[in-house]
Amino acid sequence: MIPRAAKTQRRTRIQEEKEEKILEAALDIFSAHGFRGATIDQIAEAAGMSKPNLLYYFRTKEAIHRALLDRMLFTWLEPLRAFDSEGNPETEIRSYIRRKLEMSRDYPRESRLFANEIIQGAQHIEDGLKGPLKELVDEKAEVIRAWIKAGKIAKCDPYHLIFSIWSTTQHYADFDVQVQAVLGDKSGEGRFEDAARFLEELFLRGLGIR
Amino acid sequence: MIPRAAKTQRRTRIQEEKEEKILEAALDIFSAHGFRGATIDQIAEAAGMSKPNLLYYFRTKEAIHRALLDRMLFTWLEPLRAFDSEGNPETEIRSYIRRKLEMSRDYPRESRLFANEIIQGAQHIEDGLKGPLKELVDEKAEVIRAWIKAGKIAKCDPYHLIFSIWSTTQHYADFDVQVQAVLGDKSGEGRFEDAARFLEELFLRGLGIR
DNA sequence: GTAAGCTTTTACCAATCGGTCAAATATCAA
DNA sequence: TTGATATTTGACCGATTGGTAAAAGCTTAC
Missing domain, CATH: 1.10.10.60 (Homeodomain-like)
Known part of the structure; x- marks a missing residue:
């Protein structure tokens, strides 16, 4: 044994x-x-x-939970990791939104696991937030700041921009019950495309890209 | 007794x-x-x-929870109720964002209570979502649609617009731990103003209002 | 002040919780 | 085939769970 x-x-x-x-x-x-x-x-x-x-x-119960969270945080950050400083703002932001939205559609349980953990104080993952997550966000915030300086996108706070992309995209996984209650049960796949189009328009126009 | x-x-x-x-x-x-x-x-x-x-x-435990949720849903909807069809889009949207953001700042526990409930399937509040909430959202979505038709704001899906305002503002209450981990513990009040300015800019520009 | 009703407490319950143990069983290399 | 090891199980444990019973203590209208 x-x-x-x-x-x-x-x-x-x-x-x-x-x-x-x-x-x-x-x-x-x-x-x-x-x-x-x-x-x-x-x-x-x-x-x-x-x-x-x-x-x-x-x-232990905690060991299962920890194993799940470890695996999660990595995949959760993947779209942000793919955010390319060499690319141009429009395609990068557009595809970041797409990828995050796809994650909400394809891995809603993972998103909710993460949301539950954060809302309830992140006691099992706090180190992961202050470590790898913060570092990656800092790095990408710098990229965004460079785009602003170069006049490629409108002036804004890069951190709050990232937060707003997170929240709007994850909303469709975490608050799915509410979304369904408001929109009715119709249109499963259509809903995803609607959300994607709306968010792309909102952020691209909001950043003065078009 | x-x-x-x-x-x-x-x-x-x-x-x-x-x-x-x-x-x-x-x-x-x-x-x-x-x-x-x-x-x-x-x-x-x-x-x-x-x-x-x-x-x-x-x-029972459930009775406490239900009492809390009943009270909650009402105050949670108040900012949306205040959304005035007679006002002009810019001030209405701007003040809706403000009010929701103030709620996240002043009543984070209420926001998290609600978020917990929704994420975990809304089993104790589903009727409230499909009833009062849906009706109010439908009503306000109609107002937004009228603004679009009148050419006052850019064409977009009103429901997804409302969702995105909800998610971005509530993010600062529900995911506060994450926000703090990323931004560092500095700047309590400044954070609120930063978020408010960012979101106002994002949505007003995103809707073609300026 | 007193009686009726309101409030609080002590002691308790069955069910469920996370977790252990030792014995039984399945797997596989030799 | 066999022996060593890996896996699975049923029986069980103390702690905690949501909730109850009944009696004691407290308020208050009269």
């Missing part, structure tokens, strides 16, 4: 499969109830295994 | 005081942990009374 990642490496195929299944189930549960609201029993049932079996792969 | 709101009206002064104290404490706890993550014991302790004493005023 050598549990999770102890001796040599990630060993058996079965270990990898089960861990994946647990994380998949945990994403469902944590994103729907937050950390404290989720229970190991729920996750175990959703993963189709007994609770002790689940705890054989992850020692 | 005639408990909460049974016979005549809201009776004793003490009843009113205690209920207020409970709701105040519950707002702290629910907004920080979500419904399932919050415990009656926590709320009772924060309210400075024993758990049975608290349950004398609110029969």
